[in-house]
Amino acid sequence: MDVGFIGLGGMGRAMARRLLAAGHSVRVWNRSPAPVAELVADGATAAGTLAGAFGAQVVVSMLADDRVVESLLLDEELLAEAQAATHVNMATVSPALARRAAELHARHGIGYVAAPVLGRTDVAAAGNLNVLAAGPAAELDRVAPLFEAMGRRTWPLGEDPAAANVAKISANFLLVSAIEAFSEAAALAEASGLDPAxxxxxxTDSLFPGPVYAGYGGMITRQSFEPAGFRLALGLKDVNLALAAGSDAEVPLPLASLLRDSLLQAIAHGHGEQDLAAISTTSRTRAGI
Amino acid sequence: MDVGFIGLGGMGRAMARRLLAAGHSVRVWNRSPAPVAELVADGATAAGTLAGAFGAQVVVSMLADDRVVESLLLDEELLAEAQAATHVNMATVSPALARRAAELHARHGIGYVAAPVLGRTDVAAAGNLNVLAAGPAAELDRVAPLFEAMGRRTWPLGEDPAAANVAKISANFLLVSAIEAFSEAAALAEASGLDPAxxxxxxTDSLFPGPVYAGYGGMITRQSFEPAGFRLALGLKDVNLALAAGSDAEVPLPLASLLRDSLLQAIAHGHGEQDLAAISTTSRTRAGI
Amino acid sequence: MDVGFIGLGGMGRAMARRLLAAGHSVRVWNRSPAPVAELVADGATAAGTLAGAFGAQVVVSMLADDRVVESLLLDEELLAEAQAATHVNMATVSPALARRAAELHARHGIGYVAAPVLGRTDVAAAGNLNVLAAGPAAELDRVAPLFEAMGRRTWPLGEDPAAANVAKISANFLLVSAIEAFSEAAALAEASGLDPAxxxxxxTDSLFPGPVYAGYGGMITRQSFEPAGFRLALGLKDVNLALAAGSDAEVPLPLASLLRDSLLQAIAHGHGEQDLAAISTTSRTRAGI
Amino acid sequence: MDVGFIGLGGMGRAMARRLLAAGHSVRVWNRSPAPVAELVADGATAAGTLAGAFGAQVVVSMLADDRVVESLLLDEELLAEAQAATHVNMATVSPALARRAAELHARHGIGYVAAPVLGRTDVAAAGNLNVLAAGPAAELDRVAPLFEAMGRRTWPLGEDPAAANVAKISANFLLVSAIEAFSEAAALAEASGLDPAxxxxxxTDSLFPGPVYAGYGGMITRQSFEPAGFRLALGLKDVNLALAAGSDAEVPLPLASLLRDSLLQAIAHGHGEQDLAAISTTSRTRAGI
Structure with a gap:
């Protein structure tokens, strides 16, 4: 398929490479040029402009946040002249943005699919992402081969693109919740003479198997937060998305509020660029450990 | 081994039967007589009195809570006349009680081991409990065969019995945390047009494999809370143990505070005898769902 | 003084009338025409356009929120052509907006003063507002006669306009805090057989004299929330301003987070247009009262 | 009146002196002898034993907490032999204790009145306490002259003694709430460039007149917490009473939970013996100030 790919951060580069490896033709665009050159060396072509990327059959975008998506892509002129039949937004953005985007694309006859993913860059490089996809059924069918190239499994979540964003935000909210819970327990353990490890x-051998408790838990018991697999400041961004979604839907989320305050304290104490596991410093500070 | 077994609730009966099945001689005691008769039919003998149970080599107790342990077993006279070398308290009680108990038993020359377990009655019946054990090494060695009969694995957590109680309380705190987190996410999903199921x-196929999310999450998505595998009121008891342990160790646990308030609201709304998953009714009430 | 006055809601009308009554010449602007006609009948002139209002010596604005101020007044063209020496923004807006506004006005040679007020429309009509004022000393001096016409007392809070907004936001945060606290206590009282009244x-006769506890407390004990003196939805707006200011300054405000969730629940239950005292419905719902 | 007075801490001494000054005959008892000698020098007689104090017409007690009241006064033997018609318990204790005490006293034909007070030792010395009184009307009438000697005003709160304890606990909960709220606002102010003073x-000149904001607020803006007018550890005791009362009445009090965690953090950081205003150190620690 002829694919435009917008946004070549760590995730975007790994995902675009999976598309190339699956034999798709990929036109890439990125604000800074170095990643474009890198992907061109891997077989992509440079789109040159956003309009160039929107000249492909399908556009995939993987940008940083609501603000960037809004300023670059929710542009009447760009969409009016686009050739693309479908735009797949795979970033972690708000359901509110998905609703605005879907409406705007529809006015220009472009299908809009929200397809945020679960997995970090190493998972993306291995093509093992979980793709949380929502949008009109025909659009999901059209882009299914792209998801197959990038993910281990595609989870169809209905016709409303915003639902996929709610799912992704919820997953990250649960992730941070689990880390806060273990952080508090580890502080209690340490202060009570029980080795947190x-x-x-x-x-991890009983109630909580899986990568989350073992991975973040291990960083917490070692109090070792670098290199950052998932930056704490990004964790706050995602918790804020959960709170905003809750606000829009009139759903109080007191646990998300608590996480926000714990993360903000960690940032105030200089841990914003460390791994999310550094939220545990807040529990320790509370206890004077 | 000659074992006294005190407390034949659902867990106690299943555990005592595992001891019988492993060939141990078991003298049972229970406040009400019916469970005693049941176990005698299975091959146990009736201890008759608490002193009778403490006439065995080792006493295992599995009572409801701090108050019951305190009033029945932390008795100077009972301990002064006990023959037992070791008392293994497998109930979920406070670390503070463990410290008082260890000190009192030591004065009477009896070893005290705390060995709370992870797993419900069906797990206990299958001999698959995780045994969280702490106490003097020689005592743990002495009772290891009993743990082997009852559990899939014994986790030695040091010389201080209280540490095992901290571990059990922490595990249950994390359990309730995970359920609250999913409850809030499910309310957000439902109000936002995403199917919580x-x-x-x-x-459960990505970040959170294992029994907790699948099991409690399933009850939450179905809003079906009976029969209760783990009664909500017991969940509040355990969260209160976490808060009390945090208070003793001067460790604030704001997430435990939040859980306490959610559980208390569920109880105020009549869900105390339902399954712990009914904590999700609080999230729904908050959102007016 | 020749004053432009922008924003003729309930507060704005009352404040503009005080300026007229003190002998100032006032050119008024409002998005909808009826309030303009009303003020013209009282002796004001119609500014016609925003530029007209900015043709006066001093401009006072009293608009709804950050978004409206941003879209109407933080306009390069408007400020470039303005005659006014000083712009006094008396609305409850964010400190972040004050910082952007001060910088933008400075580039156009216009003094920017933040002067939010304490008091509702009846207080404004009586000229009894407390004016929380911050900005360059010379600017504060220039507009002092206007504050004297509108308020009982002017509180100078330094050179940085944002400080005045922090003060106003803090005052409203404390107000909502007091109401939440009494709401919880009233629910406890009622459920415990103590008459909340x-x-x-x-x-109010001992620890907490003054208008807040008596006024809001009375509405809470009567569970009577209409007419709304201070709309609950506006209370949420102000708590969100506190949280945003805390986020910018890296100051966690867990009590503000709690208030946000209580207010959001009240809105989800249909109380958004009632008085702020309706936050007490959340405490009652929690307790199943 | 012939009065037994039990408990001569700072408050008890001041209150007993007021009774003496009003012409009552007072037999005092205290666990340690020095305060007894002090009051005897002021005109009291030494009761010698608790039974001696209960030999008076009316007994007033002012002990530290539930545990002390329970162990000293809720004694079948003591009450069986008492001459006193009425026991007025003026301590800050739980409503649950009041209910048990009322029932026990009734069985021995003694009237039980709960009458906790608002005011510290200086207020007590001046006879300006607010007396929150509940109990059978005839009992309240009987002891009214004592309240007149000790307080500026008596607030009758119904027939159920527990109601008076709920009122006192609520008042202290509101007090700590106000202090936490101002602490958070002061941290925000300081981090934002606004002088908290x-x-x-x-x-204090607008929304919040009265002693609470001015008094505790002043300590907070000066970060000066000694000497302690109201020890922080006692504040935690009272918030725990509120939480326990909420638990008994099935009333979640999330703000009380938050206060508990803030106070516990302050204690973990070494502020337990300082004034309650030191709860503000928690807000500052959160923000890294």
Whole structure:
């Protein structure tokens, strides 16, 4: 398929490479030029402009946040002249933006699909992402081969693109919740004479298998937060998306409020660029550890 | 081994039967007589009195809570006349009680081991409990065969019995945290047009495998809370133990505070005897769902 | 003084009338025409356009929120052609907006003063507002006669306009905090067999004199929330301003987070257009009252 | 009247002196002898034993907390032999204790009145306490002259003694709430470039007159917490009473939970023996100030 790909950060580069490896033709665009050159060396072509990227059959975008998507892509002129039949926005953005975007694309006859993903850059490089996809059924069918190239599984979440964004935001909210919970427990353990690592070993072999408790829990028991797999400041961004979605839907989320305050404290204490696991410093500070 | 077993609730009966099945001689005691008769039919003998149970080599107790342990077993006279070398308290009680108990038993020359377990009655019946054990190494060695009969694995957590209680309380705190987090996310999903069951399917196949999210999450997406596998009122008891342990160790646990308030609201709305998953009714009430 | 006055809602009308009554010449502007006609009948002139209002010596604005101020007044063209020496923004807006506005006005040689007020429309009509004023000293001096016409007292809060907005936001945060606190206490009282009105009588005659506890407390004990003196939805707007200011300054405000969730629940239950005192419905719902 | 007075801490001494000054005959008892000698020098007689104090017409007690009241006064033997017609418990204790005490006293034919007070030792010395009184009307009438000697005003709160304890607990909950709210606002102010003292001056002259904001607020703006007028650890005791009362009445009090965590953090950081205003150190620690 002829694909435009917009946004070549760590995730975007890995995903675009998977499309190339699956035999798709990919025109790439990025604000800074170095990643474009890198992908061109891998077989992509340079789109030159956003309009160039929107000249492909399908456009995939993987940008940083609502603000960037809004300023670059929710542009009447760009969409009016686009050739693309479908735009797949794979970034973690707000459901509110998805609703505005879907409406705007519809006015210009372009299908809009929201397809945020679960997985970090190494998972993306291996093509093992979980793709949370929502949009009109025909659009989802059209872009299914792209998802197959990038992910281990596609989860269809209905016709309303915003639903996929709610799912992604919820997943990250649960992720941060689990980390805060273990952080508090680890502080209690340490102050009570129980080795937090021993506690973690029990938990991951019983109630809480899987990557989250083992991975973040391990960083917490070692109090080692670098290099950052998932930056704490990004965790706050995602919790704020959950709170904003809750506000729009009139759903109080007191646990998300608590996470926001814990993360903000960690940032105030200089941990914003460290891994999300550094939220545990807040629990320790509370206890004077 | 000659074992006294005190407390034949659902968990106690299943655990005592595992000891019988492993060939141990078991003298049982229970406040009400019916469970005693049941176990005698299975091969146990009736201890008759608490002193009778403490006439065995080792005593295992599995009572409801701090108050019951305190009033029945932390008794100077009972301990002064006990023959037992070791008392293994497998109930979920406070670390503070463990400290008082260890000190009192030591004065009477009895070893005290705290060994709370992870797993419900069906897990206990299958001998698959995780045993969180702490106490003097020689005592843990002595009772290891009993743990082998009852559990899939024994987790030694050090010399201080209280540490095992901290571990159990922490595990249950994390359990309730995970359920609250999913409850809030499910309310957000429902109010935003995303099917909570679809969200749950994604999560349990990606970030959150294991029994907790699948099991409690399923009850939450179905809003079906009976029969109660783990009564909500017991969940509040355990969260209160976490808060009390935090208070003793001067460790603020704001997430435990939030859970306490959510559980208390669920109880105020009549869900105390339902499954812990009914904490999700609080999230729905907040959102007016 | 020759004054432009922008924004003739309930507060704006009352404040503009005070300026007229003190002998100032006032050119008024409002998005909808009826309030303009009303003020012209009182002796004002119609500014016709925003540029007309900015043709006066001093401009006073009293608009709804950040978004409206941003879109109407933070306009390069408007400010470039303005005659006014000083712009006094008396609305409750964010400190972040004050910083952007001050910088933008400075580039166009216009002094920017932030002067939000404490008091509702009846207080404004009586000229009894408390004016929280911050900005360059010379600018504060210039507009002092206007503040004297509108307020009982002017509180100079330094050279940085944002400080005045922080003060106003803090005052409203404390106001909502007091109301939430009494709401929770009233629910506890009612559920415990203590008449909340008797509790309120004690409190207002001892620890908590003044208008806040008596006024809002009275509405809470009567569970009577109409007519709305201060709309609950506006209370949420102000708490959100506090949270945003906290976020910018890296100051966690867990009590503001709690208030946000209580207010959001009240809105989800249909109380957004009632008085702020309706936040008490959340405490009652929690308790199943 | 012939009065037994039990408990001669700072408050008890001041209150007993007021009774003496009003011409009552007072037999005093205290666990340690020095305060007894002090009051005897002021005209009291030494009761010698608790039974001696209960030999008077009316007994007033002012003990530290539930535990002390329970162990000293809720004693079958003591009450069985008492001559006193009425026992007035003026301590800040739980409504649950009041209910048990009322029931126990009734069985022995003794009237039980709960009459906790608002005011510290200086207020007590001046006879300006607010007396929150509940109990059978005839009992309240009987002891009214004592209240007149000790307080500026008696607030009758109904027949159920527990109601008076709920009122006192609520008042202290509101007090700590106000202090936490101002603490958070002061941290926001300081981090935002607004002088917290200037903020306090505005607030106490407008929305929040009265002793609470001015008094505690002043300590907070000066970050000066000694000598302790109201020890922070006692504040935590009272917030815990509120939470326990909420738990008994199935009333979630999330603001009380937040206060508990803030106070516990302050204690973990070494502020337990300082004034309650030191709760503000928690807000500052959160913000990294």
């Amino acid at each position: 021993a506690l973690l070993a029990v938990l | 679809a969200l749950l399917a994604v999560l | 008797a509790l309120l009588a004690v409190l | 200037a903020l306090l001056a505005v607030l």
